[in-house]
Structure formats: structure tokens, C-alpha cells
Amino acid sequence: MSHSPYRSPSTGRGIRAVCFDTFGTIVDWRTGIVRDVRAFTTAQGLQLDAERFADDWRGLYQPALESVRSGARPFATLDELHSESLLSILDSHNVNPDRFGPGVLRELNRSWHHLPAWPDSIPGLTALRSRYIIGPLSNGNTSLLVNMAKNTGLPWDVIIGSDVTRAYKPSPESYLRTAAFLDLEPGELMLVAAHNEDLDAAQRSGLATAFIPRSTEHGPHQTSDLSPTGAWDIASTSMTDLARQLGVGPP
């Protein structure tokens, strides 16, 4: 950390830590879940549309988070929410969850623990780590994010899961408590995300922001988040481009 860090125009502060949305931004959750659902259906002798199953499972993600964010229910980890959603999706695909032993569905639920990284993620993170503290800023719980890092080779310096902040994005506490655990001012922390809504909430909480496009996160027909829609500090084209714009890696 001998060179001066990137200074955020929006916060006026030098950046000390760069944190990343994870599902969609760092890892290709759809490809990973489709792959694991296919393996599950083959092993269990089921007929399921794996792509629709994956999209439906992820489709319950925001409603489940909202039930916690709204205070309608006490905090539950993302593993727990994923598990409840899985039972619901099996039911809607006309598969009786009771036909499986508990270990089978637990294993399928852990598909979220070993998702493939986008090809530029690890090279970009490795470059960024030479100058900045890097970590996820994700709705994932700590154990999910630790297992994902081990399985996928993500070189995080620190993992502050949503079960540590006890808050789900885009609530302000998710961003502010992450900065507080790092003993940083919000403006010294940058959020990198492929989702404009996430960046908007982070910016409102005083964080620096960087957009990266992940135009096939939702499959080949994606229409959302194809480009930056806000006044983010950085609009990058890839994780390695982001590293370059943050002053590390090849020019």
C-alpha cells in the first residue's frame, strides 16, 4: 500500500476498502444453480426445467429478504431463506419435498455455496487486493460466503456477512455497519455492483460506488442493469478494468 489510493470524487475521501456485491457481480449464480439443479434432477430421476427452476428460486430472493427488512419476521440467514424458498419452488414444480431425505435438500441448498466466478473476477480481485482491503458486501451469511470463497478461490481479506450486520441490502445499515466494522468512514468504502439499485442505496449512505456490467446474469435475454444509470464514481467494463481505474494492474 505504498502508492496513494483512489480518491472518490463523490465522497472526497481516499478509498481504503473495496467491497463487492457477490451474487451476479462476482459469481454467475444462474449458471451454477442450473448446473446443480440438473445434477439433482438426474440423480433423483425427476423431469424439471432447470433454468426455470433456477430463475423461480432466485425470484423468491427479494420477497424473502423483504420479509426481514420490513420487520414482518425476525432476522433469518440467507441459507434459511433459500431453504424455505426451495421447498416452495419444489412444490410449485409439482415435486413433493417429503420424498427426499433432509440431507438431499440441504445439499441442493448449498449450491449457493459453490457458484462459479465470472472469468475476470479473480484476476481483478487479486490486483485490487495489492492496494485495498477487499471483501464481499453481500446478503449472504458468513458461512455461505466463506464456503464460496474456499470453493471458488475468491481472495477476500475479510468477510462481513449479513448475519454480522443483521441487515439486508439495500437497507442503510447493511452499508454503514460494514464500514463501522472496518473502522472506516462510509466515504472510504467503495461498493462495486452490477445492480444500479444497490449502488443507489450505497451512495445515499455515503459510500463511493462503481458499476460493472454483467449482461448475462439473468441469462441471454437480460434487459436490466445493462449500463450504469446513476452518477457513480466509476463505470467499469470489467473487474480488470476496475482495477486499472483504481490504480492497480496493467494500464
Add this chain to the structure above:
Amino acid sequence: MSHSPYRSPSTGRGIRAVCFDTFGTIVDWRTGIVRDVRAFTTAQGLQLDAERFADDWRGLYQPALESVRSGARPFATLDELHSESLLSILDSHNVNPDRFGPGVLRELNRSWHHLPAWPDSIPGLTALRSRYIIGPLSNGNTSLLVNMAKNTGLPWDVIIGSDVTRAYKPSPESYLRTAAFLDLEPGELMLVAAHNEDLDAAQRSGLATAFIPRSTEHGPHQTSDLSPTGAWDIASTSMTDLARQLGVGPP
């Protein structure tokens, strides 16, 4: 993680994560603090016995932790406790803390963020990381442990600071909440420490245990913790020996 992990005789479980006491076990706090106190006294034109100053500063560590553990005061981070102790020690060494700008003492307090690793720590941790989740299980707060890891090159997979568990060792919550954040049974988590008291408390909470001697932690005349005094799973001679006994690294 293709090979089978170490199975703990005392817990009867395969070990998934190996966590480490940090001050004394991973890093040589006394050498680091003496070095930084010497630099401080030179820069400030003071006459101080740096070794006695370091020992006195560390001497307030357990009393400060106990004030939180006992419930006599609300939770405060180790950075905050170190800072209070520093003011007290300056006073007892007849140095008026008011002569310094706040940045000077803040910098001295951050000596605890960049302590030197014992020579075998990083090779041992690197070997262990190939099969186990590794992290500190320390009374340090998250930002202290993150900065130490960056400054010293400690290859942690995860950092769960005492400000995350809101508990100081040797209270049972410090061990049990660390296991819970990792979604592990206590018996799947091993504590490695150079302090028998720490291992005793961890074992009572159901963790697996390993001793490593650090016979100069307290300087050349150390009389405590020179050898294991309990029925720990492993009595190692060094961090690389520990890695070997846990099935990784050269035989």
C-alpha cells in the same frame, strides 16, 4: 479439500476450521510493541524503558477485558481498551498525555495493528489453508485483525472479530458464537493457542484444541505456558509441526 480432515479424539468430529489465538500465538506482540514504543520515544524526545512500557501496557489487557466480561461496563472494542490503557500507562511513566496531538497517540495505539508474525506462522497457516478454513479467534476487533493481516501477510480465510461475537475470551460465547457464524458444530472447530487457559475454556465449550509453545512471548525470562498442561488433542512444537499433525505439509 480432497483428503479426509483430521478427526479430533476429544470431540469425535472431523475438523473443518482451525482458528488461532493471535496475540502471542501468531504474532510476537512484545517485540512489535517494544519496537514501536522505541520509535515513539525517539521521535518525541522521551526517556522511557520501552520493554517495561510494553509489559505494563499488556499488563492492563486482562483487567480491561475483565471489566467488559464481568458486565461492569458495556462492550468496548479492544482498540478502545488499548487506548484507555495507553493513557494510564503514560501517566504511570510520568508522561503527560496532553502533550501529544490526538493523532500521535492514535498512531501509537495502532502498533497493535502491525505486529510481526513468528517465523513459522505464515508457512504453517499457508499449509493449513489448503485443507481447512482458517481464521483468528482473538480478542482483537475486526478492523485491528484485518489491518494486522494486511500488514503482516496473514492468509486468513475469515476474520470474526470480538466486536462480531461481542464476547471476550475465555467466555464460552467467544468460542460458541465463532462456531455458529461458521455454521459448524463446536467439535468441528479447533482452537490453536500458546495459552493453556484459553485451550481449557475452548475445550469446556466443546472445541478441539492444539497447543503450540511460544516460550519467548513474554521475553527471555518467561515461566508460564512453556508446555501443555491439559489433555489437548494435539501438542505441537511449531506451526509447521501442527500442519503436519493435521495432515497437510511435509511429513
